[in-house]
Amino acid sequence: MEKINKNVEVLVKEIRAAYGNSGDLNTRVIKAGDINIGVFFMESSSATANISDFIMKGINFITSKESAFDDLYNALKNSIFNSQVITTKDFSQFPYFISSGFTIIVVDGNDEAIVMETRAALDRGVTESTSEPVVRGPKDSFTESHAKNLGLIRKRIKDSNLWFEEVKVGRRTQTRVSIAYINNVADKKNIKQIKDILNKIDVDGILDGGNLREYFLEEESFFPQILSTERPDLACQSLLNGKIVILVENSPFVLILPNVFMDFMHTTEDQYQKPWNISFTRVLKVLALVITLFTPAIYIAITTFDQTVVPDKLLISLAVQREGVPFPTFFEIILLMAIFEILRESDIRLPSTMGASMSIVGALVLGQAAVDAGIVSPIAVIVVAITSICSLIFNDPDFMNGIRAWRFIFILAATFFGLIGVVAAGLVWIIKMASLNTLGVPFLAPFSPLVLSGQKDAIARFPLPKIFKRPEYLKQKNRFKQGGKHEK
């Protein structure tokens, strides 16, 4: 803790020096008789109209009264209109307040400063979710404003047991990180563990939740274990189930943990549509997962090693299509997969105006022409196409990339060992999945270990009135979401 200099003029020099005379730093000194009143704020990050209207006017009004001069500091502190008045004796906190858009008022002869909230709204409004669109359900999404994000959650869960614990992370960014949880539902041990990890982070800056997640709880694996979402309703669903939500300042994506594998297969919308129809969709998704993981590998295995398992007519059709293709099958597949991945990546990076030309080049020129030219066989294009389409059904990009990584492992196994290799690699995959856990929650729950009550919302989704308990594998305190004993 550094002491605040009692002389305002010296203080001004100190602050200006600290900021290197940055142009947007405003250090106003108002003379009230013999006493100097210093008003410090950052033009770029504070609402200057509010400062003029309430703080400047207020100071003028107060200093015009004789009686105020007995204790000018307290008169200012108590009379200026502002919803948030903080006092500090610590000079080292000045940069945080000034940069965040607060206004600091200091009075000659006092070693305490008045800090008033005058932050500018440097963010966009609450807009529709772009990365996780839904047909039915709330359309709002988190924004870059920390206060708005907290508000979007708070307005959905009005229980006072919804707690936000704030930690500042980042030596220079001083990013506000809020740990949100429902006090009498979430496991306290987990919150302590998360706080410990956050407090230990000693890094220059955290700019997004994505930066933060790498510091904790994820084991070495291609699949993500922390879900990030920009949907407030998903965050609230998770909170109600006893999970923990981490909100990072300036990031429209919040982190949710702990998660199980099935959470990445579900969408928010699952809770808003008819249950049995959703169960059907989820079965399709599981099917799509299997297809997208194994199709290219199995294709390679059955055409280069285990031809015996293919039905007669299909094998002949495959063989005839392969006629004249110059590359080995696995190279053909890897080539097409790589082209697809490049297309996908460039589609994300490209401004949307150029998207149409991209898809023409990708679909027509590469697909059609490559087949016509005899560089690849039509069946290989079909295999890669079905693999790619099935991978696009999942909306978490980390999850998609995890699938991609394992797909390539399976392709390698198939190239060298055939079907036996695919089966062996599949076993390795399942073992790896089963060995993961976040905050003591096994990644493959509720299947491994088998939790029967968890099956009500895993692949099948039971009607909500029939789901009484929160997912048991999350180990919360308060098990029942409806019926049973409800602890207030």
Added chain:
Amino acid sequence: MKNKIILLFICLFLLCGCNNYRELNDLAIITGIAIDKADNGYEMSFLIANSPKAQTSSKEGEAKTTVYSGTGQSLTEAAKAIATESPKQLYFGHVNVVVISEDIAKDGFFKVADWLIRNTEMRKQFYLMQAKDEKAGNILKIVSPLESFPSQSIATLIKSNRDTQSLSIDTNYTTFVSRALETGYDPVLPSISIEGKVKKGSSEKNLETTEPETYLKLSDIALFQKDKFVGYIDERGGQAINIFNNEVNELRFDFEYNDNLMGFSSANMKTKMNIKDINTIELKVSGSGHILEVDGEIDLTNTKIVKEIENALETHMKKQLNQTIEKLQNKFKSDVLGIGRQMFIKYPNKWEKIKDEWNNKYFPKLDITIQTDLTIDGSGSLNNSIEEVQS
């Protein structure tokens, strides 16, 4: 330690060497095999399905397949001779049909069975059949207008006739060999013959006419004693054998009633074998079915008449079955009903004494009586005959 594991893992890929790796387009996929006798051994023909011609043939009506032949003193040598002709690696995993010639069957099928069963790549469920009056190799060459690959056309020909007519007996390799090896059970094989000239049937021109000049025809049933061919029995006999062996899916035939011809179809024909003693057998054939065709004025709504028709049907059936039994016992001495096996089960001690002479001495002398119990439970979409309705 970790480095060592990584090194071992890399070795896994580097040292395995893709030992059975083969690209699909380097394979000659064999779907049919024909085995003939040659002067000094065997002549084999392989039907190769993925000839590059297949790619364009759907448009141009070309023959899609290629047949390679080779001779040698053993099957291995013959196959080796073909391998030197074929530019691609021979692949036996999808063999669908094996045709053997009459000479091979007469000599005993087991002589060639060894090569077929020892080949690890080959499936053991392929159709086995005999070429009648023709070289087995020629059977593979005939292209069919309805089915794109000759081997497929043979397989579907047998299968569809078996399903709807109970005419042929679809004997795949495994059932044939296991029956031939079983005690007191003789196997049968379907036989195939060619109608028309082989030369014309093997060219694509055969597909261009609406009435193909050459086609394959399902022919008589070949009867065996163990693995040795003894003779052909006609299609009625084939039906009867299917009835005795309880292998009837659907059965259609005609019979006479008061000088009128009637068509009959049954889907649940069953036979129960009743062994009275070592010399007497009773076969009870039962089933029901419906009328397919009526020729003449017959009132099918009259239960008395229906009863009479049933009697005529039973008499006809009995006659047919008796004829077949008679032929099997005296002409061919082939126990395709598996009576010997039932004897073995019932009288194992006595069977030991008679088994060596079963086919030649005891089976022909067997006293077989046939009882039939057939009922008519429907007359199709029409109650009476058209003529009856008219009058």
